[in-house]
Amino acid sequence: QKEVEQNSGPLSVPEGAIASLNCTYSDRGSQSFFWYRQYSGKSPELIMFIYSNGDKEDGRFTAQLNKASQYVSLLIRDSQPSDSATYLCAITGSNYKLTFGKGTLLTVNP
Amino acid sequence: KAGVTQTPRYLIKTRGQQVTLSCSPISGHRSVSWYQQTPGQGLQFLFEYFSETQRNKGNFPGRFSGRQFSNSRSEMNVSTLELGDSALYLCASSSSAGEETQYFGPGTRLLVL
Numbered sequence: 001q002k003e004v005e006q007n008s009g010p011l012s013v014p015e016g017a018i019a020s021l022n023c024t025y026s027d028r029g030s031q032s033f034f035w036y037r038q039y040s041g042k043s044p045e046l047i048m049f050i051y052s053n054g055d056k057e058d059g060r061f062t063a064q065l066n067k068a069s070q071y072v073s074l075l076i077r078d079s080q081p082s083d084s085a086t087y088l089c090a091i092t093g094s095n096y097k098l099t100f101g102k103g104t105l106l107t108v109n110p
Numbered sequence: 111k112a113g114v115t116q117t118p119r120y121l122i123k124t125r126g127q128q129v130t131l132s133c134s135p136i137s138g139h140r141s142v143s144w145y146q147q148t149p150g151q152g153l154q155f156l157f158e159y160f161s162e163t164q165r166n167k168g169n170f171p172g173r174f175s176g177r178q179f180s181n182s183r184s185e186m187n188v189s190t191l192e193l194g195d196s197a198l199y200l201c202a203s204s205s206s207a208g209e210e211t212q213y214f215g216p217g218t219r220l221l222v223l
Contacts, residue, residue: 034211043200043214044153088153097166098143098212102152 003027006089006101014109019076021087021104026070029094033065033072036088038103044088048074079108112137114203114215122221128189131218135182135203141165142184143212144176147198156199159184188220196222 005024013019036044050056050063062075086103115134144156155168159178176186198219202212
């Protein structure tokens with residue numbers, strides 16, 4: 001099993017809809033969970049981080065963490081065409097290394 | 111505050127050559143991590159440096175090496191380049207060891223011919 005798994009997509013949603021991005025991980029000792037956004041040809045930029053079970057909201061973004069089920073998700077409400085990018089899930093495992101998933105390509109259609 | 115800077119931004123080399131990439135972290139950040147990004151493998155961790163010491167290392171061959179200077183600037187070196195080393199090399203800085211929130215530089219795109 002890969003350490004961090006994401007559906008590669010592409011995930012296509014209409015403008016104004018909710019985009020749901022999911023990530024599962026294998027290391028039960030993982031402590032910190034991050035979502036990065038990467039536009040084509042650019043470097044990743046941090047969107048959110050979450051450490052505790054439950055939801056964390058920041059504007060249109062909500063991160064959800066369920067350690068028992070070993071998944072973390074990112075919801076984007078009122079999706080905009082400018083949200084079209086690759087979303088990377090990253091997790092700090094028990095070895096203190098940050099491991100990235102391969103990313104999910106999101107396309108928001110006007 | 112200025113962000114993470116990387117030089118050069120683009121590089122073309124031939125097989126067998128070596129290359130050195132440079133990264134200057136955000137002012138005050140003491141931890142620098144390096145990643146290789148390719149379409150097939152995604153973002154893969156190379157190594158992390160803190161206070162001039164390598165704290166963590168990924169699963170890359172010994173041709174990949176790095177170092178950090180007393181001003182926290184870091185360099186990575188790849189010797190005996192192979193075609194498969196063509197990638198985007200990203201540097202990320204964080205404020206301290208164990209501070210996982212990392213901020214990425216623009217990357218160096220390396221093409222090996």
